[in-house]
Amino acid sequence: xxxxxxxxxxxxxxxxxxxxxxxxxxxxxxxxxxxxxxxxxxxxxxxxxxxxxxxxxxxxxxxxxxxxxxxxxxxxxxxxxxxxxxxxxxxxxxxxxxxxxxxxxxxxxxxxxxxxxxxxxxxxxxxxxxxxxxxxxxxxxxxxxxxxxxxxxxxxxxxxxxxxxxxxxxxxxxxxxxxxxxxxxxxxxxxxxxxxxxxxxxxxxxxxxxxxxxxxxxxxxxxxxxxxxxxxxxxxxxxxxxxxxxxxxxxxxxxxxxxxxxxxxxxxxxxxxxxxxxxxxxxxxxxxxxxxxxxxxxxxxxxxxxxxxxxxxxxxxxxxxxxxxxxxxxxxxxxxxxxxxxxxxxxxxxxxxxxxxxxxxxxxxxxxxxxxxxxxxxxxxxxxxxxxxxxxxxxxxxxxxxxxxxxxxxxxxxxxxxxxxxxxxxxxxxxxxxxxxxxxxxxxxxxxxxxxxxxxxxxxxxxxxxxxxxxxxxxxxxxxxxxxxxxxxxxxxxxxxxxxxxxxxxxxxxxxxxxxxxxxxxxxxxxxxxxxxxxxxxxxxxxxxxxxxxxxxxxxxxxxxxxxxxxxxxxxxxxxxxxxxxxxxxxxxxxxxxxxxxxxxxxxxxxxxxxxxxxxxxxxxxx
Amino acid sequence: xxxxxxxxxxxxxxxxxxxxxxxxxxxxxxxxxxxxxxxxxxxxxxxxxxxxxxxxxxxxxxxxxxxxxxxxxxxxxxxxxxxxxxxxxxxxxxxxxxxxxxxxxxxxxxxxxxxxxxxxxxxxxxxxxxxxxxxxxxxxxxxxxxxxxxxxxxxxxxxxxxxxxxxxxxxxxxxxxxxxxxxxxxxxxxxxxx
Numbered sequence: 011x012x013x014x015x016x017x018x019x020x021x022x023x024x025x026x027x028x029x030x031x032x033x034x035x036x037x038x039x040x041x042x043x044x045x046x047x048x049x050x051x052x053x054x055x056x057x058x059x060x061x062x063x064x065x066x067x068x069x070x071x072x073x074x075x076x077x078x079x080x081x082x083x084x085x086x087x088x089x090x091x092x093x094x095x096x097x098x099x100x101x102x103x104x105x106x107x108x109x110x111x112x113x114x115x116x117x118x119x120x121x122x123x124x125x126x127x128x129x130x131x132x133x134x135x136x137x138x139x140x141x142x143x144x145x146x147x148x149x150x151x152x153x154x155x156x157x158x159x160x161x162x163x164x165x166x167x168x169x170x171x172x173x174x175x176x177x178x179x180x181x182x183x184x185x186x187x188x189x190x191x192x193x194x195x196x197x198x199x200x201x202x203x204x205x206x207x208x209x210x211x212x213x214x215x216x217x218x219x220x221x222x223x224x225x226x227x228x229x230x231x232x233x234x235x236x237x238x239x240x241x242x243x244x245x246x247x248x249x250x251x252x253x254x255x256x257x258x259x260x261x262x263x264x265x266x267x268x269x270x271x272x273x274x275x276x277x278x279x280x281x282x283x284x285x286x287x288x289x290x291x292x293x294x295x296x297x298x299x300x301x302x303x304x305x306x307x308x309x310x311x312x313x314x315x316x317x318x319x320x321x322x323x324x325x326x327x328x329x330x331x332x333x334x335x336x337x338x339x340x341x342x343x344x345x346x347x348x349x350x351x352x353x354x355x356x357x358x359x360x361x362x363x364x365x366x367x368x369x370x371x372x373x374x375x376x377x378x379x380x381x382x383x384x385x386x387x388x389x390x391x392x393x394x395x396x397x398x399x400x401x402x403x404x405x406x407x408x409x410x411x412x413x414x415x416x417x418x419x420x421x422x423x424x425x426x427x428x429x430x431x432x433x434x435x436x437x438x439x440x441x442x443x444x445x446x447x448x449x450x451x452x453x454x455x456x457x458x459x460x461x462x463x464x465x466x467x468x469x470x471x472x473x474x475x476x477x478x479x480x481x482x483x484x485x486x487x488x489x490x491x492x493x494x495x496x497x498x499x500x501x502x503x504x505x506x507x508x509x510x511x512x513x514x515x516x517x518x519x520x521x522x523x524x525x526x527x528x529x530x531x532x533x534x535x536x537x538x539x540x541x542x543x544x545x546x547x548x549x550x551x552x553x554x555x556x557x558x559x560x561x562x563x564x565x566x567x568x569x570x571x572x573x574x575x576x577x578x579x580x581x582x583x584x585x586x587x588x589x590x591x592x593x594x595x596x597x598x599x600x601x602x603x604x605x606x607x608x609x610x611x612x613x614x615x616x617x618x619x620x621x622x623x624x625x626x627x628x629x630x631x632x633x
Numbered sequence: 634x635x636x637x638x639x640x641x642x643x644x645x646x647x648x649x650x651x652x653x654x655x656x657x658x659x660x661x662x663x664x665x666x667x668x669x670x671x672x673x674x675x676x677x678x679x680x681x682x683x684x685x686x687x688x689x690x691x692x693x694x695x696x697x698x699x700x701x702x703x704x705x706x707x708x709x710x711x712x713x714x715x716x717x718x719x720x721x722x723x724x725x726x727x728x729x730x731x732x733x734x735x736x737x738x739x740x741x742x743x744x745x746x747x748x749x750x751x752x753x754x755x756x757x758x759x760x761x762x763x764x765x766x767x768x769x770x771x772x773x774x775x776x777x778x779x780x781x782x783x784x785x786x787x788x789x790x791x792x793x794x795x796x797x798x799x800x801x802x803x804x805x806x807x808x809x810x811x812x813x814x815x816x817x818x819x820x821x822x823x824x825x826x827x
Contacts, residue, residue: 532762600713602789607782613705615747616776619768626709 027569030068032057037072044073045395047083047377049092052318052358059135060094063543065410076557080205086379086525087317087360095129096138100124101155104514105280106139107438107501108151112165115441116152117141119166122172142361143519144280144320148438148501149206149445152474156182158321171548174495186326195326196290202322205287206445209461212424212433213412215448216286218295222341223414227302235306235367236262239410241418243430247402248274248366249473250572254410257400260390263306264398271303271312271352272394272401278317278363279474280519281499284434285404287446289323292408293330297354297574299407301344301413303400304352312354313375313394317409318361327356363523367571368401381527382571405434405498424453429490437462439471439502455494464502469509469588474499475516478575479509480585509591513580514542531574538581549605550596558585558592638822641648645812649681650714652707653734654700657798658725659683665747669798672805675812679718695811696721698790701731702782706775715788721810723790724804726797728783735781747779759815792816795824 021520036053049068054061061084070077084090102108102117105621110448117128117139122139131138147153150162154169173183183190186201192200210216227235240255261269276372277285288296300312316324318395331354334340346349362380364370369383372394383389386392393399402410409431422430429451437446441464449458455472459465471479472489474620479492480487487493503512517539526532544550562578569575585592599605610629617623651659659682664824665672679693680686696718702708715721740746750766755761784790794807803823810816 221677590678601711604787606788607708607787609705609708612708612778612780613776615745615779616704619748619751620774620776621769622770622772624705625772626705626775 023461025452026054029058029065032397033065033068037069042072042074043377044075044202045321045375045377046071047080048087048357048374050618051080051084051087052360055090055095055360058094059097059099060091062092063093069620080102082379083377086381087318087362089361096136097562098136098157098182099138099140100143101140101156102105102128103143103145103147103151103153103155104218105144105148105151106505107148107228107281108153110507111151113152114168115166116154116164116573119169120173123170123177134167142319143363143522144278144282146277146283146286146317147203148281148283150204151434154603155319155321156185159183159186160322161185162203167322195329199290199323199326200339200512202552203286203290206289207287207291207448208437208443208445208448209448209449211448213421213432213448214292214295215446216406218292218412220294221298223273223411223581224298224301224345227305227414228347228350229401230263232306233415236304238418239306239413242413242421243418243428244409244413244421246403246482247405247409247427247433247493247497248277248290249279249476249495251491251495254402254406257390258306258400260301260338260388261398261400264270264391266398268307268311268395268397269304269307270394270399271300271307271309271354272371272375272398272399273312273314273404273407274366274367274368274401275320275404276315276359276371277497278319278366278523279476279497279499280516281438281471281474282497283436283438283445286320286323286607287434288404288408289320289327294413295408296404297334297412298332298342299402300354301340301352302400302411303407304343307398307400309400310351310353312352313357314354315357315359315365315371315375317365318359324356324358331356362525363490363519364525364571364573369571369572370478371401372399372524379525381525382573398415424452426488426490427533428492433489433496434498435496435500436498437502439500440464440467440504440507441502449489451490452488454488455480458489458500459485459502462500462502464504466504468504468505468507468568469512470504470631471499471501471503471512473495474501475519475580477478477579479512479580479587480583481587484587491515509584509588509597510546513584514539514546516580520573523572524577528568528570528574530565530568531570531577534574535563535570537561537575538565538578542581544606545595548595549598550592551599552593552596553597555585555592559574645676645695646679647676647681647692647695647697647808648679648689648714649683649697650699650710651682652698652700652710652727652728652784653703654727654732656682656699657726658699659800660693661725661798662794662804664764666801667821668805672808676811678805690712693718694720695808697724697729698722700723700727700783701734701784702778703734704775704777708778708787711787720791721784721788722792722794724794726795729785729793729795731781731783732797735783738780739764747777749783751777754789803827 025193037050040049053180054065066077066080085630088535120248126132126139128139147162152164153162236258254555273287340353342351346497356374359365363616365374365380368389370380373379389399389401391398432448432450435447443461443462459467469479472494520535521539524531565578613624678684696714704708723729737750740750743749755763786813
């Protein structure tokens with residue numbers, strides 16, 4: 011411990027021979043496997059609070075990669091750092107909902123007590139303070155991560171008190187409770203984060219029998235399992251809505267020697283926190299669903315990709331996996347069925363929204379930067395390590411387990427045509443009862459707003475930033491795949507909120523989260539954000555509205571993955587549903603000269619270097 | 634496309650200027666060669682380096698701009714052109730995108746990019762022989778802008794003729810089409826990299 015702290019805070023942490031041994035030991039622990047690069051890097055980051063150049067050399071030689079390949083991974087993920095972070099890293103959730111709930115005051119409180127600004131690390135290496143995009147706590151904003159501990163419902167007073175406690179040497183977990191260590195993993199999670207289940211539906215959050223679905227699944231053939239899931243018409247719950255049964259069928263019919271089951275628990279879409287609740291309250295159901303899928307497609311290995319922001323749930327999930335291994339529900343000969351072998355490892359993410367994209371998630375599990383893969387081939391044929399892979403959302407697996415228990419007809423009878431069963435809606439923003447609502451598909455937005463007591467809403471963002479923002483005249487629309495599709499996020503905004511501020515925030519989110527692989531997304535989103543800034547400053551011309559549509563169309567058409575294909579949605583859907591917000595902010599330019607170009611700020615630097623005024627633009631002043 | 638415009642058209646007034654460019658686009662205008670005589674039957678040239686007129690004598694129909702804006706004088710001239718011309722054409726890569734001069738915009742990871750650029754150009758560059766070791770600062774020199782701007786960021790531009798430099802043929806054809814009201818944009822195969 012002392013040795014660690016010596017290395018923190020120095021400008022270029024030198025890895026002693028002892029340190030090199032320790033890093034090599036970490037690599038050994040993961041079999042020096044380059045595919046476990048993310049695990050290795052996270053562990054090095056946790057221990058030394060940074061991934062130094064010297065440590066990258068050691069990792070590279072251990073895993074038989076070049077140093078630049080290691081750095082490519084280390085520099086991709088925002089929770090990994092090439093420069094030293096504080097022993098306590100405080101990450102404030104910078105979501106639009108947090109901003110509307112007083113994030114700025116909370117940030118100021120932390121800054122005052124810790125004596126550092128946002129984005130800085132204190133000189134003694136004790137603290138880092140930074141912003142991070144949505145950590146999935148929008149129903150209890152503002153929220154923050156303090157290392158692996160989550161603080162919610164922050165106020166300036168709470169922030170100040172927490173900062174003082176940390177400064178006086180308290181460990182982050184004692185901010186939650188002095189007896190934190192004595193709680194069970196489930197209790198620990200609940201102490202940190204309320205689940206806010208406001209409405210439990212019939213499928214997931216109501217009473218659920220233990221492993222009834224799995225018991226049925228081992229009694230039938232893999233083909234019958236796929237048939238059942240397909241008959242239920244269950245569609246993926248992560249947002250895209252691909253039919254789960256077809257996905258399973260494609261993977262099952264591929265004759266490769268290995269198959270994989272991956273669970274996408276990387277819900278990074280701002281305003282989405284439904285998987286958080288399932289992971290806390292229904293972890294067994296999730297693993298049951300993955301195990302059923304494994305039997306259906308003939309997989310022996312599974313990966314649960316848990317987003318870095320949900321690290322506080324890692325112990326809980328590890329315990330669930332251990333418990334199931336002990337009870338013969340994971341491992342070899344599951345439930346006594348010969349040659350039904352399946353086990354799951356948890357892959358932690360490290361703060362990258364794009365890893366919620368199927369291909370990027372697989373890349374990340376393979377120890378690569380989280381960049382999407384070229385499609386086709388699709389993951390069901392060539393996924394993890396090139397083998398057929400089913401990637402489904404947490405909620406989808408939970409549904410599948412319930413379908414195997416109660417039957418396809420039972421599930422299909424719920425919901426609406428084309429959107430069967432129930433859906434978890436995570437509601438936040440300007441309403442009295444933010445939280446989780448499990449409802450059958452087909453409710454109107456009005457009905458949902460009544461349930462959450464948010465009837466004075468002026469705008470509702472359905473499906474997070476990559477979804478649709480609707481105005482009151484569209485609140486009669488239904489929450490189904492065919493009308494208003496959503497991965498679960500419902501964000502309510504009242505009439506006090508500035509639509510363009512929200513849109514600009516969402517664009518800045520996409521700018522931050524673009525993986526940078528393809529130009530339309532990497533550059534185009536920056537241009538869109540700048541254009542929105544122009545609108546907000548009142549400098550836009552009427553033709554800029556056409557520019558927004560034009561550029562958005564190009565980005566959607568030419569981007570490589572779903573991120574770029576949906577990133578212009580905040581602009582396009584508000585242009586369509588709130589046209590006046592834009593048109594009132596435009597005016598034709600005077601004399602056809604651009605207002606956006608400011609000559610005074612453009613020549614200011616040169617004025618200072620030349621130490622004289624401009625003869626052309628400062629004529630009114632004598633020299 | 635090269636057929637001359639009908640002679641009964643009223644004569645148009647055009648003006649040209651070279652801002653942060655290399656004068657290559659003006660050389661390309663001269664590359665119209667003997668067809669210049671044909672062109673002169675259709676237009677009068679007002680303010681332009683070709684006539685050496687430094688000010689507008691009257692309002693013009695078409696202004697042709699070579700180069701982007703790298704200093705305050707460029708901005709001043711461009712504003713003047715916008716006020717005095719009905720139609721403004723950005724001619725060549727520098728006017729449209731900033732071009733070669735805009736390479737200095739790439740100095741961005743610096744606290745003082747402009748100073749860094751000037752020091753490199755006049756003092757520390759390996760091929761510099763500057764016995765005064767000073768950055769030129771005559772009061773008559775216009776102040777540089779923080780970066781090089783394409784013309785369309787400073788004023789509204791009506792048409793763009795891409796190329797570095799656009800060929801004399803393209804300039805002649807485009808002007809001819811504009812003067813006779815037949816210009817409908819470029820064919821797809823003309824908009825391409827070399």
